[in-house]
Amino acid sequence: MREAKPSRPPVRRARRALIPYLLTFPGVLWLALFFAAPLVFTLLFTFYEGSLDFGYSFTSSWPSTYLEAFRQYDTQIVRSLIYGVIVTVATLVISYPMMYWIAMRGGRRKNLYLLLILLPFFTPFLIRTLSWQFVLADEGILLGTLKNVGILSDDFRLLATPVAVLSGVTYNFLPFMALPLYVALEKLDLALLDAAADLYSSKTQAFLKVTLPLSLPGVFAGSLLTFIPTVGDFIDSQLLGGTNTTMIGNVVVRELLVNGDYPTGTALSFILIAGILIGVFFYARALGTEELTG
Amino acid sequence: MNRDEELKRLLGPAPRRPITRRDALRRLGIGAGGMSVAAFLAACGVSGEAESDKEAAAPDELTTTKSNGELNFANWPAYIDKAGGGSPTLDEFEKATGISVGYKEVISDNLEFYATIREPLASDQATQWDLIVVTDWLINKMATLGYLEELDHSKIPNFRANAGAIHKSPSYDPDNTHSVPWQSGITGIAYNTDLTGGDITSVEAFFDPEFKGKVSMLTEMRDTMGLTLLGMGIKPEDATIEDARAAQEKLIEQRDSGILRQYNGNNYLQGLVAGDFAVCMAWSGDVIGKTFSANPKIKFSVPDEGGLLFTDCMAIPQDAVNPIDAMEMMNFVYQPDIAAQMVAWINYISPVPAAQSILQKAKDSYTKQVADSPLVFPTPDMESNLYNYKNFSIEEEEEWNDLFNEVLSG
Numbered sequence: 001m002r003e004a005k006p007s008r009p010p011v012r013r014a015r016r017a018l019i020p021y022l023l024t025f026p027g028v029l030w031l032a033l034f035f036a037a038p039l040v041f042t043l044l045f046t047f048y049e050g051s052l053d054f055g056y057s058f059t060s061s062w063p064s065t066y067l068e069a070f071r072q073y074d075t076q077i078v079r080s081l082i083y084g085v086i087v088t089v090a091t092l093v094i095s096y097p098m099m100y101w102i103a104m105r106g107g108r109r110k111n112l113y114l115l116l117i118l119l120p121f122f123t124p125f126l127i128r129t130l131s132w133q134f135v136l137a138d139e140g141i142l143l144g145t146l147k148n149v150g151i152l153s154d155d156f157r158l159l160a161t162p163v164a165v166l167s168g169v170t171y172n173f174l175p176f177m178a179l180p181l182y183v184a185l186e187k188l189d190l191a192l193l194d195a196a197a198d199l200y201s202s203k204t205q206a207f208l209k210v211t212l213p214l215s216l217p218g219v220f221a222g223s224l225l226t227f228i229p230t231v232g233d234f235i236d237s238q239l240l241g242g243t244n245t246t247m248i249g250n251v252v253v254r255e256l257l258v259n260g261d262y263p264t265g266t267a268l269s270f271i272l273i274a275g276i277l278i279g280v281f282f283y284a285r286a287l288g289t290e291e292l293t294g
Numbered sequence: 295m296n297r298d299e300e301l302k303r304l305l306g307p308a309p310r311r312p313i314t315r316r317d318a319l320r321r322l323g324i325g326a327g328g329m330s331v332a333a334f335l336a337a338c339g340v341s342g343e344a345e346s347d348k349e350a351a352a353p354d355e356l357t358t359t360k361s362n363g364e365l366n367f368a369n370w371p372a373y374i375d376k377a378g379g380g381s382p383t384l385d386e387f388e389k390a391t392g393i394s395v396g397y398k399e400v401i402s403d404n405l406e407f408y409a410t411i412r413e414p415l416a417s418d419q420a421t422q423w424d425l426i427v428v429t430d431w432l433i434n435k436m437a438t439l440g441y442l443e444e445l446d447h448s449k450i451p452n453f454r455a456n457a458g459a460i461h462k463s464p465s466y467d468p469d470n471t472h473s474v475p476w477q478s479g480i481t482g483i484a485y486n487t488d489l490t491g492g493d494i495t496s497v498e499a500f501f502d503p504e505f506k507g508k509v510s511m512l513t514e515m516r517d518t519m520g521l522t523l524l525g526m527g528i529k530p531e532d533a534t535i536e537d538a539r540a541a542q543e544k545l546i547e548q549r550d551s552g553i554l555r556q557y558n559g560n561n562y563l564q565g566l567v568a569g570d571f572a573v574c575m576a577w578s579g580d581v582i583g584k585t586f587s588a589n590p591k592i593k594f595s596v597p598d599e600g601g602l603l604f605t606d607c608m609a610i611p612q613d614a615v616n617p618i619d620a621m622e623m624m625n626f627v628y629q630p631d632i633a634a635q636m637v638a639w640i641n642y643i644s645p646v647p648a649a650q651s652i653l654q655k656a657k658d659s660y661t662k663q664v665a666d667s668p669l670v671f672p673t674p675d676m677e678s679n680l681y682n683y684k685n686f687s688i689e690e691e692e693e694w695n696d697l698f699n700e701v702l703s704g
Contacts, residue, residue: 243556
């Protein structure tokens with residue numbers, strides 16, 4: 001009996017060491033099933049060639065699928081990344097002052113203001129974007145009126161221009177930037193600002209040296225949440241865009257659903273993933289958020 | 295009857311089409327998971343399978359020679375007459391034949407639907423459908439691949455008796471071996487007279503600098519390339535790859551000079567009514583309902599150079615469980631009174647010309663307008679001005695798609 005006792009603690013320790021893994025198991029399983037597996041299947045597709053009619057088979061010349069896809073659609077890929085940057089900056093510029101005001105000056109009505117910002121987004125994405133079609137129509141309530149008054153020339157239009165697409169995406173993704181910003185600004189310790197004032201800093205200096213740096217994690221999170229879906233977006237471009245606003249999302253949709261060219265469609269998706277990862281990596285480096293880059 | 299008309303006006307014209315932008319949105323917005331899983335699994339399952347010998351596949355026997363009293367029918371939304379939550383045509387069919395019909399509006403897009411049945415077809419298994427309605431070019435492709443049963447025309451006597459000349463032995467399916475038409479439509483020009491100031495009768499309108507920024511074309515390769523070719527004096531059916539390149543050049547110029555505003559699926563109507571577009575490439579049935587009911591400034595014309603005739607056809611997928619019942623249905627809808635009942639609601643082109651005189655006896659003005667429209671019942675003049683899509687080999691289709699993709703993604 002006595003000899004048996006010392007052997008117990010290691011067992012218990014081993015079991016205890018196992019607990020974190022057991023606890024993460026559901027999460028890992030979830031990711032494996034719904035993230036990793038589809039991603040791997042998708043990746044496998046880029047190694048195939050063929051058509052919907054004759055089936056797909058493995059090809060050793062898969063690198064040319066990637067090269068060909070990139071060569072053919074480089075304009076759309078680059079355009080999507082640029083749109084992503086513009087939209088991220090635009091949502092940041094629009095929502096930062098708004099969220100600053102709500103977090104700092106919102107008082108008891110903070111939640112009400114937040115709700116007001118979120119309210120439009122209770123409507124489905126598609127409906128919201130379609131309503132912009134009505135609002136921005138050439139002879140619609142906005143442009144039609146301005147044209148009648150003579151402020152705009154008769155052939156002025158917003159729909160089917162890059163401006164319309166960028167505005168649409170900015171509008172649609174605003175909450176993804178606004179909410180992380182709000183969280184970051186809300187948890188800011190106001191005593192720090194008092195301390196800055198005590199140390200003779202002006203309000204501007206206090207903002208630049210205290211508020212802004214402390215809100216950077218929010219800026220970073222918001223940027224990711226805005227940039228990534230923007231780059232892959234296609235609805236705004238389809239509904240509000242014209243002939244020179246095609247984004248890579250539109251191309252992928254067409255390759256997959258219309259042409260049945262799965263290899264090209266999936267290869268484009270991976271090129272896009274790579275582009276986004278590279279962009280995010282450098283962004284994280286530049287912003288100096290070490291937690292995220294390791 | 296009046297209630298039906300009311301309902302029809304509220305619902306607008308019957309939507310239908312191969313691929314539409316709205317469909318794509320709906321599919322991606324709502325059914326993203328479903329679509330990708332189905333598509334990928336379907337495609338994965340058959341990877342590496344050598345199917346080239348499919349072409350040589352001999353027509354095999356039907357699974358049965360008798361009616362089973364059951365029919366699984368896949369069709370497009372709003373593509374059959376409706377009243378009070380049901381369809382008079384289907385009700386009458388069930389009553390007359392005793393066959394119970396599982397009618398499902400599951401097709402919103404040719405290729406997407408095809409993807410859902412391709413896997414069993416490729417592995418020689420029955421799909422869940424006995425009767426499907428897809429567009430002519432897909433009929434051609436599926437027949438080539440041996441995916442459709444041959445029809446026994448002795449069981450479909452009404453077709454030979456009542457079908458119009460343009461619907462007999464079409465180029466996509468000689469002798470109607472594998473299919474009979476459900477409805478046809480015309481790809482032509484829809485325009486808003488407020489903006490054009492007059493009637494539009496030429497394909498050249500799409501390339502006219504006068505309408506700069508007010509022109510919409512279709513995202514469908516077969517339609518946009520086809521009508522452009524007709525404008526250049528080339529019949530799409532005879533077009534070579536060089537012709538396709540010339541058409542592509544023309545389309546790129548139209549796009550880059552800013553004359554073209556947008557490529558659209560079937561969502562061009564709203565822009566046309568709102569004044570965003572002056573001229574749209576359009577499908578007849580979509581526009582006709584509008585013109586006849588509320589909006590006389592919206593018009594549809596078949597260009598002088600010619601319009602494109604497309605036909606959605608009924609066909610029986612290979613190894614279907616109830617092929618005889620499917621042929622019963624084909625026969626049933628080729629009765630003139632049934633065809634009249636259907637086209638009065640659908641507004642596309644009925645394959646049964648005799649339906650016209652039946653509708654002309656109707657009392658209400660909407661049905662009369664439908665009956666007298668050459669767009670629903672083409673006159674011989676009109677018919678001679680309609681052309682078919684080109685039938686592509688698999689390689690050609692890929693080449694043409696590539697050319698058109700370059701145009702689309704500016």
